[in-house]
Amino acid sequence: MRRISIFGATGSVGEQTVELIRRAGGTNAYQIVALTGGRNVARLAEIAAELRPEIAVCADPSGLGDLRDRLTGTGIAVAAGPQAIAEAADRPADWVMSAIVGAAGLVPGLRALAQGATLALANKESLVTAGRLLMAEAQRHNARVLPVDSEHSAIFQALAGEDIAAVERIILTASGGALRDWPLERLAGATVKDALAHPNWAMGQRITIDSASMFNKALEVIETREFFGVRPDQIEVILHPESLIHSMVGFRDGAIMAHMGAPDMRHSIGYALNWPERAELPVARLDLAQIGSLTFRAPDPNRFPALRLAREVMARRGLSGAAFNAAKEVALDHFLAGRLGFMAMAGVVEDTLSAVSADLGPENVIMSLADVLAMDHLARVRAGESAARRAKGT
Ligand code: NDP
Numbered sequence: 001m002r003r004i005s006i007f008g009a010t011g012s013v014g015e016q017t018v019e020l021i022r023r024a025g026g027t028n029a030y031q032i033v034a035l036t037g038g039r040n041v042a043r044l045a046e047i048a049a050e051l052r053p054e055i056a057v058c059a060d061p062s063g064l065g066d067l068r069d070r071l072t073g074t075g076i077a078v079a080a081g082p083q084a085i086a087e088a089a090d091r092p093a094d095w096v097m098s099a100i101v102g103a104a105g106l107v108p109g110l111r112a113l114a115q116g117a118t119l120a121l122a123n124k125e126s127l128v129t130a131g132r133l134l135m136a137e138a139q140r141h142n143a144r145v146l147p148v149d150s151e152h153s154a155i156f157q158a159l160a161g162e163d164i165a166a167v168e169r170i171i172l173t174a175s176g177g178a179l180r181d182w183p184l185e186r187l188a189g190a191t192v193k194d195a196l197a198h199p200n201w202a203m204g205q206r207i208t209i210d211s212a213s214m215f216n217k218a219l220e221v222i223e224t225r226e227f228f229g230v231r232p233d234q235i236e237v238i239l240h241p242e243s244l245i246h247s248m249v250g251f252r253d254g255a256i257m258a259h260m261g262a263p264d265m266r267h268s269i270g271y272a273l274n275w276p277e278r279a280e281l282p283v284a285r286l287d288l289a290q291i292g293s294l295t296f297r298a299p300d301p302n303r304f305p306a307l308r309l310a311r312e313v314m315a316r317r318g319l320s321g322a323a324f325n326a327a328k329e330v331a332l333d334h335f336l337a338g339r340l341g342f343m344a345m346a347g348v349v350e351d352t353l354s355a356v357s358a359d360l361g362p363e364n365v366i367m368s369l370a371d372v373l374a375m376d377h378l379a380r381v382r383a384g385e386s387a388a389r390r391a392k393g394t
Helices: 012-023 041-051 061-071 082-090 103-114 124-140 150-158 192-196 205-213 215-228 265-274 305-316 320-336 344-355 369-392
Strands: 002-007 030-037 055-058 077-080 095-098 118-121 145-147 167-174 235-239 245-251 256-260
Touching (some): 002 012, 012 265, 030 082, 055 082, 061 077, 095 265, 103 118, 103 124, 103 320, 118 124, 124 145, 124 215, 145 265, 150 167, 150 245, 192 205, 192 320, 205 320, 215 235, 215 320, 305 344, 320 344
Parallel strands (some): 030 055
Antiparallel strands (some): 167 245, 245 256
């Protein structure tokens, strides 16, 4: 039986992974090794009681007693804290879902690759913070990374059987998020509630807001470069409000392969789960006659400074991805807490990149995990300082 672990099982991607595993027969079809959550101990215990993993781990150390109480008598081991999550990734598994949100997903992903597991990667932050390290680790251990982000799954599928050298460009589609039709002058006043009203996708809170600010697309541009190894100038972004084309690959003969489907993460999760086969999935089938038309437009750089910053990160490389992601996470925390305006998030990231510019290391070297984590820490401090200044209007 295939041995499977799910990191971030209590989140949006994690729950959809659990659903697909349940539909495929649950514990009759898979042996579950490790399940991890963050703070939602009650939900983690419920999923564990159903899927009977060897171990259930919550990131929040204060949740350990509760998790133990809830799983007493089940024979499931329990643990808590980031170190315990990393150790859970050392347990031999064939397939590991990386669906923790944020840079916290990096270490468990690296550890899963080190034991040779196939890593289904939803955690795009791993590739942004340490893309070359992650891909080199996969190569070193002869382990495979399968993209789960819908755009990257689409590109991966469009590239099946193709030579990457024949690729001219990769076109990432973007829904534009909740605020795409707001006038530019209103964006600065957008609230958390406004930014959470995504028109097409039901996702976790953080990625939904990143979608409205286009920081999500900025992460994906960097993710594309790191995963597929193309040059930054080969990556384009286009707004496609219907979210039915999940991305496209343009080849040197002028052909474009587009991947279409309903906006439903269970497609790309299920594709990674069943790869290299295709299994039946519970996603809506498109009725093209009813859809009638698809629209596209170029993103306005004034609305979406995150896209420009992603280009700067790709040009600079070194530790700039780690700094960019950490600063973005801090800026988002401040926005969620009501301390920072919507458009000021990009300002915090820009301030941080310039504050750490002397510490970004050489451009073309694979950075060590220690260097990446040190930059993650430094950038969080600098971003916090910038957010505090901006909140005071200084
Ligand atoms: P959610 O916020 O819904 O879930 C995040 C998961 O990570 C939860 O299980 C949460 O636990 C856990 N978690 C949070 N913080 C920590 C931490 N510090 N250490 C360990 N675990 C933690 O996120 P999503 O499912 O939306 O996103 C997960 C990843 O997938 C992100 O990288 C996102 O960018 C990517 N992604 C998501 C898509 C989507 O449709 N949702 C689409 C494409 C990519 P708890 O809830 O128990 O606190």
